[in-house]
Amino acid sequence: MTAESTELSRRTLVKGAAWSLPVIAAVAATPMAAASTVTNVGDFQVDGSCGVLGVLGPGFTITAGAEALPAGTVITISTSGIANIGLFSITGGLADIQLIGSTGNRVELTAPLAAGATADLRAVVSLGVGSTMTAVLTLPAGYTAGTGAKSSGGVEQTLVLCSAS
Structure with missing residues (x-):
């Protein structure tokens, strides 16, 4: 395995995690918003x-x-x-x-x-x-x-x- 392919894998992992955080935050906030409806x-x-x-x-x-x-x-x-x-x-x-x-x-x-x-x-x-x-x-x-x-x-x-x- 070369250093270049390991670095690319880390970048891909970090990018994927960065994109998933807003989605996880939106999904987690939805039940609280629904429960507070009056x-x-x-x-x-x-x-x-x-x-x-x-x-x-x-x-x-x-x-x-x-x-x-x-x-x-x-x-x-x-x-x-x-x-x-x-x-x-x-x-x-x-x-x-x-x-x-x-x-x-x-x-x-x-x-x-x-x-x-x-x-x-x-x-x-x-x-x-x-x-x-x-x-x-x-x-x-x-x-x-x-x-x-x-x-x-x-x-x-x-x-x-x-x-x-």
Whole structure:
């Protein structure tokens, strides 16, 4: 073997290594970039609603923002001043509703709520005098709210009046 052929082999090896470094770096960075992707769902709204006495129970209207609210979104409903929250219903049947003790419900979307669409969560019975009901929406991992999103709402029943936020 001559010195010239050994030198050429070393050069070829170094050139090959130099060309492969950017490719290896790009491949290694791809999973980290993919894992950090976050979807902004926009300015969704959670609004309390008093309902209509004897016709429509109190509850909440959930309105999706510029993007759909994803499946896995959770709305936690809690009450105070009432012995039993009772049953809830949701329009469109796109959620699983679980009773949490006697004063709470956990609602999880089983399908996306389309961009700009609304869903109504309603108590089957009216609230009692001096009671409050609050709903808080939590997005699943990988999703974030817009800066103008309203993630909670409330309903308060006094002796005669009902107010919602």
